[in-house]
Amino acid sequence: MDWKTFQALLSGVNKYSTAFGRIWLSVVFVFRVMVYVVAAERVWGDEQKDFDCNTKQPGCSNVCYDHYFPISHIRLWALQLIFVSCPSFMVVMHVAYRDDRERKHKVKNGENAKLYSNTGKKHGGLWWTYLISLFCKTGIEIAFLYILHHIYDSFYLPRLVKCEVFPCPNIVDCYIGHPTEKKVFTYFMVGASAVCIVLNICEIIYLIAKRIVRIVKKNKRPKQNPPVTTEEYIDDLFNNCIDPLPKMDMEDKPPSFKSANKPEYRLSMLKFDDKIRASAPNLSTPC
Numbered sequence: 001m002d003w004k005t006f007q008a009l010l011s012g013v014n015k016y017s018t019a020f021g022r023i024w025l026s027v028v029f030v031f032r033v034m035v036y037v038v039a040a041e042r043v044w045g046d047e048q049k050d051f052d053c054n055t056k057q058p059g060c061s062n063v064c065y066d067h068y069f070p071i072s073h074i075r076l077w078a079l080q081l082i083f084v085s086c087p088s089f090m091v092v093m094h095v096a097y098r099d100d101r102e103r104k105h106k107v108k109n110g111e112n113a114k115l116y117s118n119t120g121k122k123h124g125g126l127w128w129t130y131l132i133s134l135f136c137k138t139g140i141e142i143a144f145l146y147i148l149h150h151i152y153d154s155f156y157l158p159r160l161v162k163c164e165v166f167p168c169p170n171i172v173d174c175y176i177g178h179p180t181e182k183k184v185f186t187y188f189m190v191g192a193s194a195v196c197i198v199l200n201i202c203e204i205i206y207l208i209a210k211r212i213v214r215i216v217k218k219n220k221r222p223k224q225n226p227p228v229t230t231e232e233y234i235d236d237l238f239n240n241c242i243d244p245l246p247k248m249d250m251e252d253k254p255p256s257f258k259s260a261n262k263p264e265y266r267l268s269m270l271k272f273d274d275k276i277r278a279s280a281p282n283l284s285t286p287c
Contacts (some may be wrong), residue, residue: 050177
């Protein structure tokens with residue numbers, strides 16, 4: 001397996017991760033990939049050759065080894081590292097999809113036109129992709145730990161195993177090579193996997209809590225009324241949406257069409273004030 005290519009691909013996720021994601025990536029590379037490449041592969045080596053049984057019955061050693069080691073630790077950890085890293089590539093592919101959309105948008109609408117403020121920012125669909133990838137990584141880690149626990153009986157490797165599988169003629173004693181060393185590395189890899197699970201859960205809680213706080217702050221922010229345009233003002237006039245004018249006194253209020261047609265109002269208009277007298281000129285007086 002080319003671990004350098006694997007590291008180069010997985011390092012691209014680091015710039016889109018949170019602080020917990022960067023710690024998770026460091027734990028994967030330092031405590032899992034490097035330990036796997038430098039030490040674990042050499043410790044296991046040719047396991048079947050180091051698996052000795054006290055019989056010369058043809059096929060007995062092979063059958064007993066397959067019975068107690070249906071899946072090799074080293075190959076199971078390799079599969080675990082590959083499957084755990086695959087959900088992280090979902091984030092990289094989503095960012096690449098955003099970059100492609102941004103490029104097409106600039107070609108269509110000009111270089112200054114922007115579809116995203118930052119294609120790598122975890123908002124909208126990218127936030128959901130990142131959260132789903134965390135759930136997938138956590139589920140894969142738990143699944144592989146359960147498989148290892150189920151196959152090897154609580155991650156324990158005994159020095160001596162007794163085999164009575166056909167074609168062995170009777171109960172055969174078989175001895176595992178480097179059992180203590182393999183046990184130490186098994187517990188170490190299981191512990192590193194447990195740390196990665198805790199980091200994934202912390203990152204999930206952090207993302208959800210941060211999203212909730214942002215929504216609460218957005219709802220508490222006072223809403224500012226936008227300036228009313230002329231068209232909106234005219235629409236409000238016709239839809240009777242504007243508050244009525246303050247009430248004026250009857251003396252200051254001009255007569256309306258209905259009040260002017262009332263008989264009392266017309267009679268009052270015909271009355272003259274006693275102080276005002278209209279006098280006609282005396283035409284009989286000679287000039």
